[in-house]
Amino acid sequence: MSKILVIVGATGQQGGSIVDTVLADPELRQGYTIRGTSRDPSSPSAKALAAKGVQVVPADFSDPNSLQRALAGAHVVFGNTTTIYDGHTYEHEVSHGRALVDAAVAAGVPWYIYSTLPNIAKNSNGVLKHGGHFDGKEEVEQYIRTLPIRSAFIAPGSFMSNFHETMTPRAMGDGTYALASFVTPETQLPLINAAGDTGKWVAAILADFAKYEGKVLCCATALYSFTEIAETMSRVSGKTVVYRQLPEQVWRGFLPPLMVDFIADMLKSFQNYGYYGEGTEEKVRWSAEQARGELTTLEKYLQDHPLHLE
Numbered sequence: 001m002s003k004i005l006v007i008v009g010a011t012g013q014q015g016g017s018i019v020d021t022v023l024a025d026p027e028l029r030q031g032y033t034i035r036g037t038s039r040d041p042s043s044p045s046a047k048a049l050a051a052k053g054v055q056v057v058p059a060d061f062s063d064p065n066s067l068q069r070a071l072a073g074a075h076v077v078f079g080n081t082t083t084i085y086d087g088h089t090y091e092h093e094v095s096h097g098r099a100l101v102d103a104a105v106a107a108g109v110p111w112y113i114y115s116t117l118p119n120i121a122k123n124s125n126g127v128l129k130h131g132g133h134f135d136g137k138e139e140v141e142q143y144i145r146t147l148p149i150r151s152a153f154i155a156p157g158s159f160m161s162n163f164h165e166t167m168t169p170r171a172m173g174d175g176t177y178a179l180a181s182f183v184t185p186e187t188q189l190p191l192i193n194a195a196g197d198t199g200k201w202v203a204a205i206l207a208d209f210a211k212y213e214g215k216v217l218c219c220a221t222a223l224y225s226f227t228e229i230a231e232t233m234s235r236v237s238g239k240t241v242v243y244r245q246l247p248e249q250v251w252r253g254f255l256p257p258l259m260v261d262f263i264a265d266m267l268k269s270f271q272n273y274g275y276y277g278e279g280t281e282e283k284v285r286w287s288a289e290q291a292r293g294e295l296t297t298l299e300k301y302l303q304d305h306p307l308h309l310e
């Protein structure tokens with residue numbers, strides 16, 4: 001008999017990657033029936049999910065009863081909470097993350113996979129104070145470890161899709177482009193094709209939960225420095241893209257006020273302590289080996305999703 005896998009946030013891009021990976025994997029497809037949650041099962045994205053054979057049920061992080069109903073009878077739950085930048089980022093993360101796992105425990109779910117992140121305050125020994133959703137997720141991870149539910153964790157790296165959004169190279173007016181931030185060019189980001197590859201780590205856990213119990217898979221194809229990222233962008237686009245290190249005050253002017261302190265401390269933590277803290281390199285290398293399926297390099301990602309440099 002197939003077991004129920006509940007994916008919270010199945011209508012999102014990353015939740016969608018997990019749905020698609022499980023459906024395309026003959027062994028997992030046979031083993032699991034997928035249930036996905038949405039705040040609105042009548043929305044177009046929820047209907048598209050149902051058309052793939054996913055059972056769509058309503059659930060909202062702010063309504064514990066809806067969560068408990070959505071998780072009833074599940075064998076495994078994949079839990080992830082959304083980040084809200086409204087001045088209470090950390091508080092939302094912790095309360096939503098706890099509500100979700102509390103509902104899983106109350107529903108008697110045996111296995112839980114949680115999308116966590118590294119704790120910036122801890123990795124910096126308290127120097128960086130704006131860990132926001134990073135710190136909130138890691139605190140929820142520690143809370144989960146105290147509960148009567150068996151757990152495994154994924155900690156996604158920085159999204160390759162950011163290079164099309166907030167981190168896109170800007171035209172310099174002389175035919176060249178600048179990828180700009182305030183950290184050193186040697187600062188490394190663990191890059192993930194989130195919409196394409198997240199499911200490959202979740203699939204690895206689903207296929208052998210005991211092997212990964214209590215572990216954190218640091219999900220990224222590899223670490224790339226800002227210099228390497230700019231070089232890859234140049235090579236793939238045929239244009240000149242260079243990394244430009246700006247003074248922090250100049251860089252801050254480009255970001256929304258409710259977000260800027262969080263992004264600044266996040267980047268400082270990557271520069272000074274490593275994205276995943278101590279042992280970042282080894283964590284990324286080991287985790288990449290665990291993925292079920294081939295991972296997308298930045299080069300391949302940029303070939304498939306060209307930057308709009310004009």
Ligand SMILES: NC(=O)c1ccc[n+]([C@@H]2O[C@H](COP(=O)([O-])OP(=O)(O)OC[C@H]3O[C@@H](n4cnc5c(N)ncnc54)[C@H](OP(=O)(O)O)[C@@H]3O)[C@@H](O)[C@H]2O)c1
Pocket residue numbers: 008009010011012013014015037038039040043046059060061062082157158159160162165
């Ligand atoms: N690390 C990075 O580099 C990075 C990091 C973060 C973010 N991104 C950002 O992440 C976003 C990508 O998001 P995505 O489209 O993949 O969506 P997502 O954040 O993966 O998915 C959001 C999901 O959460 C559900 N949801 C939202 N609020 C909820 C609530 N109160 N209760 C229950 N469920 C709720 C939504 O479902 P319903 O709407 O169906 O309810 C949806 O399925 C982009 O905006 C991107 O900029 C980048």
Ligand SMILES: *[C@@H]1O[C@H](CO)[C@@H](O)[C@H](O)[C@H]1NC(C)=O
Pocket residue numbers: 009014015080081082083115156194198
């Ligand atoms: C979890 O939610 C955050 C915030 O909405 C999103 O950026 C991230 O991609 C999601 N991660 C996974 C693994 O679903």
